[in-house]
Amino acid sequence: MKKILLLLSIAGAAHAQSAGEVLKLLDQARHDFNDLTLESKMTIYEPGAATGRVVTFTTMVKGDKRLIRFTGPPDVRGMGLLTEGRDTMYALLPAFGNRIRRMGTHAKNQSFMGSDVPNEDLAGGNYADAFTPKLVGTEGNSWVVELTLMPGKEGAFPKQKLWVDKTSHQIVKTEFMNDKGESLLTMTSGGWVKDDGSSTHWSPRSITYVDHARNDHKTTVEMASVKANQGLSDDVFTQRGLQRGN
Amino acid sequence: MKRILLIALMVSTPALADVDLKFSGMIYSDIRYRLAGEPINLSYPSQQQLLGYGFSRNDNLIKGRLSLGIADRVKAVGDVDLVLYGFSDAKDIDALTLHERIDPYRLEVHAAYVDLYRVLPGLDLRIGRQTVVWGVADQFNPTSNLNTLDFSDPLLFGRALANNMVRADYNPKGDWIFTAVFVPIFRPAELPRTAPIALNSATDRPAPVQDDQQRLFLWNTALSPIGPNTVNVFTQQPEPSLANAQFAFRAGGRVFGQDVSLSYYHGRFGIPSPLATVNHLDRTADVLVGWPRMDVLGADVAGSITPLAGMGYWVEGALVFPQQTELSVYNDLANTSCPGNQTPCRQELRFDPFTGSPVFGTVGPNGYLRVPDGVRSTVIPSTPFLKLTIGGDMSIGSHVYVNFQYIHGFIDEFGAGTAVHPRLHPNDPYTALRFDGRIGDYIVAGVDVHLFSDRLLGRLFAVAKLPSILYDTNPDGTSNVHFEDYKFTGVLFPQLIWSVWEATELTLGAFLFLGGRDTKFGDPAAGASELFLKCKFTY
Numbered sequence: 144m145k146k147i148l149l150l151l152s153i154a155g156a157a158h159a160q161s162a163g164e165v166l167k168l169l170d171q172a173r174h175d176f177n178d179l180t181l182e183s184k185m186t187i188y189e190p191g192a193a194t195g196r197v198v199t200f201t202t203m204v205k206g207d208k209r210l211i212r213f214t215g216p217p218d219v220r221g222m223g224l225l226t227e228g229r230d231t232m233y234a235l236l237p238a239f240g241n242r243i244r245r246m247g248t249h250a251k252n253q254s255f256m257g258s259d260v261p262n263e264d265l266a267g268g269n270y271a272d273a274f275t276p277k278l279v280g281t282e283g284n285s286w287v288v289e290l291t292l293m294p295g296k297e298g299a300f301p302k303q304k305l306w307v308d309k310t311s312h313q314i315v316k317t318e319f320m321n322d323k324g325e326s327l328l329t330m331t332s333g334g335w336v337k338d339d340g341s342s343t344h345w346s347p348r349s350i351t352y353v354d355h356a357r358n359d360h361k362t363t364v365e366m367a368s369v370k371a372n373q374g375l376s377d378d379v380f381t382q383r384g385l386q387r388g389n
Numbered sequence: 390m391k392r393i394l395l396i397a398l399m400v401s402t403p404a405l406a407d408v409d410l411k412f413s414g415m416i417y418s419d420i421r422y423r424l425a426g427e428p429i430n431l432s433y434p435s436q437q438q439l440l441g442y443g444f445s446r447n448d449n450l451i452k453g454r455l456s457l458g459i460a461d462r463v464k465a466v467g468d469v470d471l472v473l474y475g476f477s478d479a480k481d482i483d484a485l486t487l488h489e490r491i492d493p494y495r496l497e498v499h500a501a502y503v504d505l506y507r508v509l510p511g512l513d514l515r516i517g518r519q520t521v522v523w524g525v526a527d528q529f530n531p532t533s534n535l536n537t538l539d540f541s542d543p544l545l546f547g548r549a550l551a552n553n554m555v556r557a558d559y560n561p562k563g564d565w566i567f568t569a570v571f572v573p574i575f576r577p578a579e580l581p582r583t584a585p586i587a588l589n590s591a592t593d594r595p596a597p598v599q600d601d602q603q604r605l606f607l608w609n610t611a612l613s614p615i616g617p618n619t620v621n622v623f624t625q626q627p628e629p630s631l632a633n634a635q636f637a638f639r640a641g642g643r644v645f646g647q648d649v650s651l652s653y654y655h656g657r658f659g660i661p662s663p664l665a666t667v668n669h670l671d672r673t674a675d676v677l678v679g680w681p682r683m684d685v686l687g688a689d690v691a692g693s694i695t696p697l698a699g700m701g702y703w704v705e706g707a708l709v710f711p712q713q714t715e716l717s718v719y720n721d722l723a724n725t726s727c728p729g730n731q732t733p734c735r736q737e738l739r740f741d742p743f744t745g746s747p748v749f750g751t752v753g754p755n756g757y758l759r760v761p762d763g764v765r766s767t768v769i770p771s772t773p774f775l776k777l778t779i780g781g782d783m784s785i786g787s788h789v790y791v792n793f794q795y796i797h798g799f800i801d802e803f804g805a806g807t808a809v810h811p812r813l814h815p816n817d818p819y820t821a822l823r824f825d826g827r828i829g830d831y832i833v834a835g836v837d838v839h840l841f842s843d844r845l846l847g848r849l850f851a852v853a854k855l856p857s858i859l860y861d862t863n864p865d866g867t868s869n870v871h872f873e874d875y876k877f878t879g880v881l882f883p884q885l886i887w888s889v890w891e892a893t894e895l896t897l898g899a900f901l902f903l904g905g906r907d908t909k910f911g912d913p914a915a916g917a918s919e920l921f922l923k924c925k926f927t928y
Contacts, residue, residue, distance in 0.1 A: 187842055189841075189842065196842070196891060197891070216891045216892045216927075217413060217891075217892045217927040217928050218888075218891075218892045218894070218927040220413060221413075230646065230693065230695065231646065231693075239522065240520040240521075240522045240549060242522045244525075244527075245525065245648050245691045245692065245693075245701065245703075246693075246701060247692075247693040247694075247699050247700050247701020247702070247781075247782055247783070248693045248695065248699030248701075249693075249698055249699035249700055249701065249782070249783050249784040250699075250701070250784060251699065252699075252784040252786065252787055253784050253787055253788075253790065253839075254787050254788075254839070254842075254843070256843065257839065257842040257843025257844070258842070295695070295696075297695055297698070297699045299787070360842065378560075381560065381563060381564050382564050382566070383513070383558065383560045383564075383566060387461075387464075387504075387506060387513070
């Protein structure tokens with residue numbers, strides 16, 4: 144009996160038909176860890192350039208909280224960002240006596256360090272809490288879901304189109320669109336592997352953002368390491384934790 | 390025995406993996422050219438004269454910052470700037486043989502502290518030289534009083550001056566933090582190099598006393614043939630006693646998604662006020678200045694307004710309870726005028742509280758010979774006053790950022806009552822004087838435009854003074870409400886910041902003081918307009 148139930152649930156996951164079910168699987172998979180620590184290197188390329196500007200940072204995630212600490216280049220080293228959900232963001236400003244500044248959610252409209260990574264992509268939170276989904280079909284091993292921002296919710300991209308992998312239940316491609324449905328930015332990810340410390344959570348080893356509004360300006364993010372379930376304390380994800388770590 | 394020692398060593402020495410050592414810093418050049426300023430001779434370094442038109446700054450800076458952390462329990466931080474003035478101080482032949490006179494420098498220590506984390510559950514301590522910046526507003530923080538300000542660079546709008554403190558932060562849960570800070574020794578604010586202009590002349594502006602009649606009497610005396618030609622200013626620094634120590638408390642957290650805090654500060658204001666004047670027979674005057682005490686109750690709230698496209702907002706207010714500061718005025722008397730041959734003696738001037746007429750007493754070598762039957766002039770009344778900053782910020786698209794603040798009480802303003810300004814025409818004794826509210830109202834607004842993936846930043850900030858509302862109290866207790874005699878004054882601060890390559894920045898800009906000589910930002914004591922070129926490399 145148990146085997147039948149197990150088979151049924153796996154079959155159900157692979158063949159989720161409703162957009163809501165896909166979004167639920169996606170949100171569950173994105174948060175399928177107790178905590179996550181990523182070491183990342185972001186390279187920002189001007190259109191046509193072979194080399195770009197490099198920014199390195201460490202990201203720690205627990206629940207809907209995310210702490211990003213910049214480790215390079217020197218002019219941004221020590222800066223930090225702490226986000227809680229979609230609506231609360233703090234910045235640590237070493238140049239101002241390690242002051243912590245509450246940021247308005249409008250900051251999500253600004254580019255992240257001049258890159259093509261949307262700030263809201265760095266924020267936590269569930270897609271299901273902010274977007275209304277519509278399943279438009281499948282493509283290869285992915286479900287294709289269109290999202291529309293719910294009334295009253297803040298976001299730089301009112302429409303998004305996601306390609307959700309049926310195996311990992313993670314996003315392998317996103318088109319970020321304006322309210323007219325015009326594609327402004329495309330994200331593609333690759334090199335998906337299971338994280339150290341987790342048997343169920345997958346993370347990509349590279350993500351590429353291409354900004355169509357800026358002549359296909361490109362940013363790549365490479366994950367040097369991803370470790371899950373390291374026992375990060377809740378203390379880390381507080382304003383004191385943000386200050387202590389600098 | 391050797392084995393025991395070896396084991397003891399291994400136990401006491403932290404493993405290398407637990408030690409986090411970071412060394413960073415900056416190399417920086419700052420060249421400025423002064424425009425249309427009033428010339429002022431500086432005593433040091435002597436080559437650095439502030440001309441009407443000329444190079445006013447030629448700094449080179451080497452910053453070193455060392456941070457050593459051990460096992461997430463202890464961290465020690467040192468942050469030192471070596472600043473080379475770029476001007477010589479070669480006043481004589483002997484100076485030409487000394488490197489430190491050919492190439493003067495100074496050290497600025499911004500941090501030298503030890504952090505102790507989780508000394509008790511939730512309790513962190515920081516002991517040493519540090520800055521503690523409270524408040525939620527941008528740069529104009531009326532609740533942040535633990536560190537006095539460094540006004541020497543107007544481009545920084547008052548940078549906190551590090552001081553030796555003991556700070557305890559208790560974080561019982563989430564983002565609720567209770568902070569207590571003790572500062573044993575008061576450090577005065579560093580004034581701009583043009584500040585002595587405000588006190589070095591007795592005839593350029595009247596004494597900052599609050600009573601109109603008293604002010605007029607003192608002003609007329611200063612302008613008279615017996616008024617002083619030379620003014621020397623001395624300071625009365627607070628003694629290093631427990632009574633002169635400062636302390637503060639703050640409780641902060643989040644309520645309904647908004648960041649809130651309450652604070653209390655007991656200490657002194659960083660900019661000195663006149664306490665006494667002694668007019669000598671040779672027409673020199675010695676002025677004594679000191680730092681007024683104050684208690685400050687502060688509150689702030691900050692958050693985001695979702696229906697307004699996520700606009701950030703903040704409100705920060707401080708109710709200041711100042712110590713009353715009075716001005717004692719003495720005139721030296723000729724020995725032949727001293728009663729009972731008690732020499733030397735001087736006359737003390739006070740004022741009749743009812744008629745406003747001057748009354749005189751006499752002070753001998755051993756104390757009062759006759760106490761004047763009147764009151765001293767009030768410079769800072771004990772009336773509580775409010776300082777407030779309300780502001781917000783917004784992004785327009787992904788490249789434009791706008792910041793705006795309303796400020797009641799600028800960073801250098803203190804005390805209820807009337808502010809005095811210098812004469813519009815310094816050589817015309819008949820120029821009418823201007824007065825306005827001591828706590829002024831301002832709009833500060835700025836816009837950042839990010840271009841070329843943040844490689845180029847165009848920034849424009851502006852400050853404009855608003856008309857102040859003044860209240861005059863009539864003898865019958867009624868009040869007149871009127872706008873001050875308003876004249877526009879403000880600051881314009883454009884910059885172009887180019888991130889040439891990683892960790893390298895070139896900045897070209899200007900800092901323009903706008904307004905007549907008899908206005909807040911046109912006052913020569915505030916400084917003069919400058920063009921600047923800066924180059925910074927961060928490592």
